[in-house]
Amino acid sequence: MTGMCLKDWLQTHLFDPLEITDVSWDKHGDVNTGAWGLLIAPRDLTKLGLLYLHKGVYNGIRILTEEWVTEHHTPTFPQTCRDVPDGAATMDIKFGRTVRGAIVLMEHLASIVWYFRKWIWLLQLLLKKRMEAEFSL
Structure with missing residues (x-):
């Protein structure tokens, strides 16, 4: 287009x-x-x-x-469907929250959820390593 x-x-x-x-x-x-x-x-x-x-x-x-x-940001799923298990695919493009509390972009393709979960995991790992390095001095 x-x-x-x-x-x-x-x-x-x-x-x-x-x-x-x-x-x-x-x-x-x-x-x-x-x-x-x-x-x-x-x-x-x-x-x-x-x-x-x-x-x-x-x-x-x-x-x-x-x-x-x-x-x-407006939920379109019934209340029982909004808290999705980690890694689950959905049928809408929205932000959601996994059962462990991570905020993810939900998409009809599970790869998007997986991708952002990996970014969140990577950011947490990098922050942890940085904090360990700073406090071990």
């Missing part, structure tokens, strides 16, 4: 306004995979979290409409 690959469109409309410059994304032929293969620094990944936290605004610039952010 836009004539741009997914990564290029996101670079222009999302990553550039968030000051994210070092992003790569796997391709299958000329098409970005979409469901996996996004490589982004943890610091830049937190900018996406800040964007949601501030309802689509980053550094005083509106990047996402507040309605879009609200819609994607």
Whole structure:
């Protein structure tokens, strides 16, 4: 529809306004995979979290409409379905919380949940190692 690959469109409309410059994304032929293969620094990944936290605004610039952010934070599942087990796939694109309390982006493909769970795990591991190094001096 836009004539741009997914990564290029996101670079222009999302990553550039968030000051994210070092992003790569796997391709299958000329098409970005979409469901996996996004490589982004943890610091830049937190900018996406800040964007949601501030309802689509980053550094005083509106990047996402507040309605879009609200819609994607509004539960569409019955109460009994919102607390999903770790690794479970869902049929909607929303943020959710696993039974262990990790916040994940839920998608109809389990790979998205798996991907963000691995990022959360990696960030926790890096923070733990950094704290161990700082306190062992």
